[in-house]
Amino acid sequence: MGLLPPRSLLSGNPQYDDVQVNCDGSRIAFKQYKAKDLVDICVIEAASAEDLASAKRITDCDTKKRISDFIWTAHPNVLVFTLNAAFNSGTEIWALDTITLKETLLTPTRGSLNSTQSHWISLSHPNQIIIASNKRKKTCRDLYLVDIWSGEWKLLVEFDEGFTDVHVDLERGFGIVVQASQVHRFEFAVNVDMSSSTQNTSVTQTNTSAKTFLFETLTLSDESIFEVLGYDAESSSVLMLSNDQTKMTAFYAFNINSKEKKLLGYDDKSDITGILRDSATSQLLAFQSEPIFRTYTTLLPSASNELTTIQNSVGEHSEFTVHSQTRNGKMWILRVAGFDSPISYWIYNRQTSHIYQFLSTRPGLLEYQLGTTTTRTITTRDGFSMTVYITVPPGMNGIDGNVREPLPAVLEAHGGPHYRPRYGFSSRRHLFATRGYIVILPMFRGTPGFGKKWFTNGSGYSTWLNIQNDIIDSVKWSIEQGLVIKEKIAFYGESFGGYSALYALTKTPESRQT
Numbered sequence: 452m453g454l455l456p457p458r459s460l461l462s463g464n465p466q467y468d469d470v471q472v473n474c475d476g477s478r479i480a481f482k483q484y485k486a487k488d489l490v491d492i493c494v495i496e497a498a499s500a501e502d503l504a505s506a507k508r509i510t511d512c513d514t515k516k517r518i519s520d521f522i523w524t525a526h527p528n529v530l531v532f533t534l535n536a537a538f539n540s541g542t543e544i545w546a547l548d549t550i551t552l553k554e555t556l557l558t559p560t561r562g563s564l565n566s567t568q569s570h571w572i573s574l575s576h577p578n579q580i581i582i583a584s585n586k587r588k589k590t591c592r593d594l595y596l597v598d599i600w601s602g603e604w605k606l607l608v609e610f611d612e613g614f615t616d617v618h619v620d621l622e623r624g625f626g627i628v629v630q631a632s633q634v635h636r637f638e639f640a641v642n643v644d645m646s647s648s649t650q651n652t653s654v655t656q657t658n659t660s661a662k663t664f665l666f667e668t669l670t671l672s673d674e675s676i677f678e679v680l681g682y683d684a685e686s687s688s689v690l691m692l693s694n695d696q697t698k699m700t701a702f703y704a705f706n707i708n709s710k711e712k713k714l715l716g717y718d719d720k721s722d723i724t725g726i727l728r729d730s731a732t733s734q735l736l737a738f739q740s741e742p743i744f745r746t747y748t749t750l751l752p753s754a755s756n757e758l759t760t761i762q763n764s765v766g767e768h769s770e771f772t773v774h775s776q777t778r779n780g781k782m783w784i785l786r787v788a789g790f791d792s793p794i795s796y797w798i799y800n801r802q803t804s805h806i807y808q809f810l811s812t813r814p815g816l817l818e819y820q821l822g823t824t825t826t827r828t829i830t831t832r833d834g835f836s837m838t839v840y841i842t843v844p845p846g847m848n849g850i851d852g853n854v855r856e857p858l859p860a861v862l863e864a865h866g867g868p869h870y871r872p873r874y875g876f877s878s879r880r881h882l883f884a885t886r887g888y889i890v891i892l893p894m895f896r897g898t899p900g901f902g903k904k905w906f907t908n909g910s911g912y913s914t915w916l917n918i919q920n921d922i923i924d925s926v927k928w929s930i931e932q933g934l935v936i937k938e939k940i941a942f943y944g945e946s947f948g949g950y951s952a953l954y955a956l957t958k959t960p961e962s963r964q965t
Contacts, residue, residue, distance in 0.1 A: 454818070454819055455885060456819040456821070456885055460815045460816050460819075461816070461879075462878065462882065463488075464484040464488060465484060465794070465813045465878075466483065466484060466812060466813055467811075468481065468482045468484070468794075468812050469481060469482045469521075470775065470784050470786075470810065471521075471523055471774070471784060472523070472777055472784050473777075474523060474524075474526075474527050474574070474777060474778040475527045475778065476779070476781065476782045477497055478495070478496060478527065478528075479495050479784070480523065480530055481796070482518075482521075483508065485512070488517070489517060490512060490517070490518045491511065491512055492508070492521055492547070493506045493508050493509065494506065494549050495507070500809055501807065503810055509549055509552055510532070510547070516534060517535040518533070518534060518535075520532065520533045521533070522568070522569050523572070524572055524577070524580055524599055525574045525576065525577040526577045526578060526599065528548055529546055529548055529549065530547055531557065531567060532544070532547060533566070533567075541561055541563045542558070542564055542566065543556065543565070544565050544566075544567060544582060546602075555599065557582065557597050557602050558584065560584070560586040563585055564585050565582055565585075565586075566582070566592075567581060567582050567583070570681060571617075574778055575621055576596070578599055578600060579596050580596075580599060581594055581596060581607065581619055582594070587609070590613065591614070592613070593608060594607040594608040594617065595607055607619075608626070614628055616678075617629070618679060618681045618682070620682060627679055627682070629679050676694045676700050677691065677693050683704055683733070683735070687707060688704040688705055688706045688707060689704070690704055690705075690715075690726065690735075691703050692722075692723055694722070694902075694903050698902050698904065699717065699720075699721060699722050699723070699902045699903070700722035700724075700902075700903075701717045702715045702738050703715060715735070716748065718740040720740070720742040721901065721902075722740065722900050722901070722902060723740050724739055725738070725772075726739065727739065727747060729780045730777065730779070730780045731778065731779045732780065735750045735751065736749065737749045737750055737751070737758060738750065739772065741900045744768075744769075744873075744875060745770040745771070745874075746770070757801065757804075761785065764806045765789075765797065769789040770873075771785045771797070772785070772786050774786040774796070781800065781801050782798065782799070782801065783798075784798060784799075785799055785806075787808075788874070788876050790824040790874065791823045791824070791876075792811075792816075792821065792876060793812050793814075793816050793817070793876050794811075794812045794876050795811045796808075797809055821881045821885060822842045822844050822890075823842070823848060824840055824842045824874065824877075825840075825843070826838055826839065826874065829925065829928045831921055831924045832920060832924055835896075837893060837894060837924070838893075838894040838901070839892065839928075840892040840893075841890070841892075841929075841934070842880040842890040842892070843858075843884065844884045844887050845885065847889070853933070854889065854933075857933050857934060857936045858935060858936060859887065859889070859935070859941075860888060860889045860890070860934070860936070860939065860940045860941070861889075861890050861940075861941050861942075862893075862922065862925065862926055862940060862941070862942050862943065862955075863879075863891065863944060864942065864944035864947075864951035864955070865898070865944070866945050866947045866948045867897065867898070867947050868895065868896075868898065868915075868918055869897055870898070870899075870947075871900050883943075891929050891934075891935070893925035895921035895925075896917045896918055897914075897917075897918055919955060919959070922951060942955050
């Protein structure tokens with residue numbers, strides 16, 4: 452099996468993560484993890500990106516100052532980071548000038564829950580960001596326009612009810628508000644006038660003096676999925692993901708004027724999980740689905756060659772997503788997950804087609820041989836097809852996806868149960884695999900991404916037995932296929948997976964012999 456990677460390299464946080472490029476492509480920032488789950492932010496000039504050693508650490512965290520997330524603003528020198536402050540003191544958001552290293556506290560009200568998102572950053576307001584805060588009313592959040600230099604707040608939209616999501620278009624002065632009015636019932640108001648500093652909006656009680664109207668009301672069943680993605684390039688339609696009329700989650704455009712919903716993308720093997728847009732033109736380039744690993748399906752013919760070039764560069768069996776891009780759309784930061792190597796970030800220049808790996812999130816693992824992950828489709832006891840991820844120890848691969856000999860096994864039950872494990876690198880799976888265990892990870896019922904019926908058959912207390920049956924079926928299948936040693940099967944899981952592992956050992960002891 453070769454050199455055994457130390458446990459310290461396969462547990463805990465990676466060394467680097469979350470690589471983002473600023474608006475004009477001049478600087479790149481990323482997280483650097485330290486001991487005790489502390490995170491610092493590092494910045495490198497894009498012109499020197501191929502020399503990672505030239506990156507500079509621009510924050511200095513300690514146990515009282517824990518950075519959780521950051522995003523670049525529309526000003527090329529400034530980013531904002533979220534601070535997990537002391538217990539019950541709320542969430543702090545800070546602006547950081549990456550040149551002078553001056554930090555400005557943008558959320559001085561203690562005890563408030565505050566947040567900001569990348570789609571709340573606007574090029575027309577390079578010195579401001581939008582922050583959602585419950586400082587006025589603890590039960591719901593309002594939107595504020597906040598100056599990144601002075602910290603001055605200006606009320607943008609006031610809400611009488613909570614919202615699940617808001618999309619803001621400051622250039623056009625409009626927004627999309629998504630609110631949950633009751634269980635499985637959602638109402639959508641679009642074209643909320645965000646040009647007024649004191650605008651009040653409520654979807655159930657629409658202010659007739661504002662540019663608001665009821666967008667759509669849907670009564671959704673338990674299996675329904677709905678997500679608003681924002682406006683289209685012409686601001687004439689709202690882009691959304693929905694499965695209320697299809698077996699798999701599909702991609703639609705809902706025309707604001709005609710109220711017609713147009714199907715833009717569908718994958719009969721997997722739910723659609725996201726889209727790719729050109730940040731300069733807002734044109735739709737592709738949608739993403741995940742039958743096994745994340746793949747893009749092009750919507751614009753010119754994007755096909757680009758995505759093919761990237762796939763060929765990162766490897767046929769690696770999945771990639773466009774994690775960040777410049778505002779002119781000419782540089783993409785790619786997050787790449789291979790089946791036998793740590794997650795890495797790549798830089799792709801769309802003008803020259805130059806692509807290269809910027810950093811590995813766990814560079815210490817690169818000198819070691821890790822396991823390999825494959826997928827198989829098995830049939831459950833009641834006739835359904837189920838995907839199973841199989842991670843094989845280094846050097847133990849046989850032919851046709853089998854192993855050279857039966858191996859001791861770890862059956863992993865994932866959490867949720869509505870959590871989708873990634874096909875790519877998993878430090879936990881490789882920790883077991885490099886110690887000689889084959890890891891069996893079933894995508895049991897309730898796992899998202901495989902359609903409405905598969906999802907709902909694992910939803911709710913009454914259907915949990917389906918999940919347990921799927922887990923046991925994957926154990927029996929792996930024994931029948933000669934992958935595992937029947938007497939050497941361990942069960943492992945965290946959160947819901949921990950419950951499932953305990954249930955399997957106590958309720959079906961015949962599935963494990965020691």
